[in-house]
Amino acid sequence: MGTYGFGVDIGGTTCKIGWFRMDGSLVEKWEIPTDTKEDGKQILPDIADSLHQKMGQHGISKEEIGGIGIGLPGPVRSDGIVPMCVNLGWKDKDVSKEMEGLMGGIPVKAGNDANVAALGEMWQGGGKGCNSIVMVTLGTGVGGGIIVDGEIVAGANGAGGEIGHITVNPHEHISCNCGRNGCLEQYASATGIARLARERLAGEHEASLLDQETEVTAKAVFDAYKQQDHIAAEVVREFARVLGKALSNIACVMDPEAFVIGGGVSKAGQPLLDAVAESYQKAAFSACADTRFALASLGNDAGIYGCMKMILG
Amino acid sequence: MGTYGFGVDIGGTTCKIGWFRMDGSLVEKWEIPTDTKEDGKQILPDIADSLHQKMGQHGISKEEIGGIGIGLPGPVRSDGIVPMCVNLGWKDKDVSKEMEGLMGGIPVKAGNDANVAALGEMWQGGGKGCNSIVMVTLGTGVGGGIIVDGEIVAGANGAGGEIGHITVNPHEHISCNCGRNGCLEQYASATGIARLARERLAGEHEASLLDQETEVTAKAVFDAYKQQDHIAAEVVREFARVLGKALSNIACVMDPEAFVIGGGVSKAGQPLLDAVAESYQKAAFSACADTRFALASLGNDAGIYGCMKMILG
Known part of the structure; x- marks a missing residue:
């Protein structure tokens, strides 16, 4: 199950990243710019770099990471495919699979940003x-x-x-x-x-x-x-x-x-x-x-x- | 898991009962009257009698029954309690627990009839x-x-x-x-x-x-x-x-x-x-x-x- 997890909320201009313990408490949060050039092909690699950097700084191995959740401004089908995400330049993209590849097999789940925010509010916010x-x-x-x-x-x-x-x-x-x-x-x-x-x-x-x-x-x-x-x-x-x-x-x-x-x-x-x-x-x-x-x-x-x-x- | 299951759809005048194999195929169906007298206290015992009788006729032990599903014309809360069912005369009734008691511990699930019918249509009907x-x-x-x-x-x-x-x-x-x-x-x-x-x-x-x-x-x-x-x-x-x-x-x-x-x-x-x-x-x-x-x-x-x-x- 791992000790930590990452929550990554991808927006059209910045990606918000949260580093959490598996009990749900936030360790640290930061932002990186969203690079939408060339159909947003650098967005996931940039996020992976940032996560690897953070893990390196704190001496965290990939075995300690239970999973990565990604929210993005477009529809995500139940099979994990993003058919179209205009703001990021993505089309027919298997976000979970690509990100898992970039992160050495750490499990990744993707969801629509509005739905994911609702889940967050239910868990720790107004709908607690x-x-x-x-x-x-x-x-x-x-x-x-x-x-x-x-x-x-x-x-x-x-x-x-x-x-x-x-x-x-x-x-x-x-x-x-x-x-x-x-x-x-x-x-x-x-x-x-x-x-x-x-x-x-x-x-x-x-x-x-x-x-x-x-x-x-x-x-x-x-x-x-x-x-x-x-x-x-x-x-x-x-x-x-x-x-x-x-x-x-x-x-x-x-x-x-x-x-x-x-x-x-x-x-x-x-x-x-x-x-x-x-x-x-x-x-x-x-x-x-x-x-x-x-x-x-x-x-x-x-x-x-x-x-x-x-x-x- | 058992070999068979029963589906019981309780209406205001009759209870429809289906005897199924666990692969979902219907073995037999029949009806019994719904006795709504005295706040419908005989409804569940009557159903239990009918199920026991059917099991006796075919030499089926309770270990062979995987479960019993019950649909009824009123709201069923997520904890299984029926707060009010005007047509049956029920109030604050724990249908699953009572029926499990009558059936020697066979697991029972209850649901609202309209919702249960929707589930049936999704499974084997128009929404297959x-x-x-x-x-x-x-x-x-x-x-x-x-x-x-x-x-x-x-x-x-x-x-x-x-x-x-x-x-x-x-x-x-x-x-x-x-x-x-x-x-x-x-x-x-x-x-x-x-x-x-x-x-x-x-x-x-x-x-x-x-x-x-x-x-x-x-x-x-x-x-x-x-x-x-x-x-x-x-x-x-x-x-x-x-x-x-x-x-x-x-x-x-x-x-x-x-x-x-x-x-x-x-x-x-x-x-x-x-x-x-x-x-x-x-x-x-x-x-x-x-x-x-x-x-x-x-x-x-x-x-x-x-x-x-x-x-x-």
């Missing part, structure tokens, strides 16, 4: 103590990760947890990045919240704190909301209504123990969580009306924790 | 060859069962697969049985389809085959649809639009390999399946637009097959 959660990541877009009985639901096409593309408003006239209309992401992402605010500010309205902003952001909306601004309150109500209803529908499918809310937008904290939970409870099927809501707590480290958890199983 | 499916049961109501990596997703509150209560139309003024408005069940169940037809027939319309019906049923609607009746076509289009869209949203959560459609309404067969699949493909997130659609094929035996599969794991 749970065995099944739905993680909702509110960033530039809306991502998600579904964990059932401690396992990632990756999906037959790697689209498990793509909850940002649930259709919430079939009458929406503006298109989502995915080409369809009325996706959750268009209302509950940072971009979506800013748009909802701009639409209201463009119409006739009583003075609002948001009038002073040169560029309205989701952060500005939540800051104004905490100061009882009426436009911000309208926007947050709409955001929470749409998100709460979507989560109530997810509950009729998965019925998780908890919803864990993360991503940049979730920095608005408890007031955001309360608004979403209240809207959820109003909309929910009675059997699952009491599902717990929690804020993600690992921030950018959720990925390396989840990668480590993949190894531990 | 798959490892993850969403089963949709179109009957008086709309039920469902979610299977991920060969395991039932029961849910933290036993509400996994309650897809009939996904909200598809927040503007609906008629209430669902669950007390909320605009549930999938209100449009995609036999009752819902009949209602959609009645609403159209009540308005001004060109002559329809359905005008001759004294009571319009879902079956009559699909029969007329196969004869190109225009009112029936409208109703089926609406039914398929709502169901296809709901399934496209489920795909953004679970991304199953296949959707398996069963229940009384599904007897309409391929034309129904085609209508729903076409609507799904129009609505679906691109990564999962090609998900397979299949008709359930085990009918009322899905439950006993799924019960047997629970034992096999």
Whole structure:
């Protein structure tokens, strides 16, 4: 089983690396740049070099390493193949096999970064103590990760947890990045919240704190909301209504123990969580009306924790 | 491991029992009445008697029985407790433990009937060859069962697969049985389809085959649809639009390999399946637009097959 493990969260600009003990405690973390040149062919060798270097510094043999978990920004099929990862330049890549080759046979598991982050939050973050959660990541877009009985639901096409593309408003006239209309992401992402605010500010309205902003952001909306601004309150109500209803529908499918809310937008904290939970409870099927809501707590480290958890199983 | 297993599907009026070989082949099936008197206290003893009798007739010892799977019409928590089963009169009942006691320690597993039927269809029915499916049961109501990596997703509150209560139309003024408005069940169940037809027939319309019906049923609607009746076509289009869209949203959560459609309404067969699949493909997130659609094929035996599969794991 080994004494240590590595969690590697590959992003489009940096790879975050965590060195863990097998009991799950973090020994050290660091970052290296992601070299996406020439179809990202150096990404895995660069990571392997960094791991070998760290092992050399501390006199750790490969027998002491129980496994390496890798998260990456694209779908990972159940056979471990990454069919396509635009941000890294990868296509039909067997990440686990290649990395195992580079690391002298240390076992490697790969997963989608959003799913892996959900696993990390379930293990050591906002969903600690749970065995099944739905993680909702509110960033530039809306991502998600579904964990059932401690396992990632990756999906037959790697689209498990793509909850940002649930259709919430079939009458929406503006298109989502995915080409369809009325996706959750268009209302509950940072971009979506800013748009909802701009639409209201463009119409006739009583003075609002948001009038002073040169560029309205989701952060500005939540800051104004905490100061009882009426436009911000309208926007947050709409955001929470749409998100709460979507989560109530997810509950009729998965019925998780908890919803864990993360991503940049979730920095608005408890007031955001309360608004979403209240809207959820109003909309929910009675059997699952009491599902717990929690804020993600690992921030950018959720990925390396989840990668480590993949190894531990 | 034993040579044989029993699958027991407990319904409100009869218990269906299947005697299987451990390779999954059915040896014999039969039914006994469900005695719901006095909080259903005789249900398990009656089943145990029937199993003992069958074993006696064929000279089978309990060592030859690998396990017993039980499906029942209510939620089953992950610890095996049935908190409430209105149709059987049960409350806070440890079904597995009681049945194991009655059967001299033969291992028993219990599950919700809709989930168990989904497992059966995945194993030997419409979803054969798959490892993850969403089963949709179109009957008086709309039920469902979610299977991920060969395991039932029961849910933290036993509400996994309650897809009939996904909200598809927040503007609906008629209430669902669950007390909320605009549930999938209100449009995609036999009752819902009949209602959609009645609403159209009540308005001004060109002559329809359905005008001759004294009571319009879902079956009559699909029969007329196969004869190109225009009112029936409208109703089926609406039914398929709502169901296809709901399934496209489920795909953004679970991304199953296949959707398996069963229940009384599904007897309409391929034309129904085609209508729903076409609507799904129009609505679906691109990564999962090609998900397979299949008709359930085990009918009322899905439950006993799924019960047997629970034992096999």
